[in-house]
Amino acid sequence: QVHLVESGGGVVQPGRSLRLSCAASGFTFSPYAMHWVRQAPGKGLEWVAMISFDGINKYYVDSVKGRFTISRDNSKSTVFLQMNSLRLEDTAVYYCAKNHGSGNYHYYGVDVWGQGTTVTVSS
Amino acid sequence: DIQMTQSPSSVSASVGDRVTITCRASEDIKTWLTWFQQKPGKAPNLLIYGAGTLHVGVPSRFRGSGSGTDFTLTISSLQPEDFASYFCQQASSFPHTFGQGTRVEI
Numbered sequence: 198q199v200h201l202v203e204s205g206g207g208v209v210q211p212g213r214s215l216r217l218s219c220a221a222s223g224f225t226f227s228p229y230a231m232h233w234v235r236q237a238p239g240k241g242l243e244w245v246a247m248i249s250f251d252g253i254n255k256y257y258v259d260s261v262k263g264r265f266t267i268s269r270d271n272s273k274s275t276v277f278l279q280m281n282s283l284r285l286e287d288t289a290v291y292y293c294a295k296n297h298g299s300g301n302y303h304y305y306g307v308d309v310w311g312q313g314t315t316v317t318v319s320s
Numbered sequence: 321d322i323q324m325t326q327s328p329s330s331v332s333a334s335v336g337d338r339v340t341i342t343c344r345a346s347e348d349i350k351t352w353l354t355w356f357q358q359k360p361g362k363a364p365n366l367l368i369y370g371a372g373t374l375h376v377g378v379p380s381r382f383r384g385s386g387s388g389t390d391f392t393l394t395i396s397s398l399q400p401e402d403f404a405s406y407f408c409q410q411a412s413s414f415p416h417t418f419g420q421g422t423r424v425e426i
Contacts, residue, residue, distance in 0.1 A: 241407065242356075242407050242418040242421070244409070244416040244417060257415070259321070292364075297366075303411055303416075304352045304411050304412065305352075305369045305370060305411060306352075306354040306369060306409055306416060307366070309366075310363035310365070311363065
């Protein structure tokens with residue numbers, strides 16, 4: 198059974214950093230791109246970033262470009278989100294999600310989500 | 321960026337009702353549209369991808385249709401477990417933007 202488990206969330210002051218991890222199991226990790234999606238309290242979903250199956254291509258929403266970095270370790274079936282210069286508006290539940298299609302096929306979006314990890318940016 | 325406009329933002333319905341949610345893209349996304357269901361405090365679940373393909377295990381009362389810029393999610397006969405929020409997402413180009421969501425309430 199496909200399983201994604203996020204970790205690394207917590208309470209952090211504005212301007213500080215946090216690194217999220219997402220451990221995957223139940224499927225062969227390396228052929229699939231991976232995504233991060235966030236949801237601010239009481240708000241809708243916001244796609245944050247995607248990393249290709251081989252780690253070469255990375256895409257970000259404008260609001261996090263230059264501050265967040267997505268990466269992966271295929272040997273450990275894990276995807277990461279390094280978040281620097283955190284802002285109050287980055288407060289959210291962060292979900293990692295598996296790309297539906299394998300390889301670079303992103304047109305079907307995501308199919309499996311983790312349970313999320315909460316990031317609170319507060320002074 | 322492609323803007324996704326979802327409507328209505330909320331709908332009140334009863335068990336057995338037919339519910340229709342629409343999603344409009346700001347430009348042509350062909351059929352690269354996905355629908356998710358989310359219940360409070362839980363991660364979203366995939367319902368439909370490719371605008372009209374039901375994900376495995378999703379009941380047949382859910383139906384997705386549309387192409388280009390206009391899309392529809394229809395629940396043919398609302399069941400108690402369907403009271404939730406629903407989101408559309410385009411996967412045509414990055415960033416993969418979401419609609420604002422529709423809350424289906426009793």
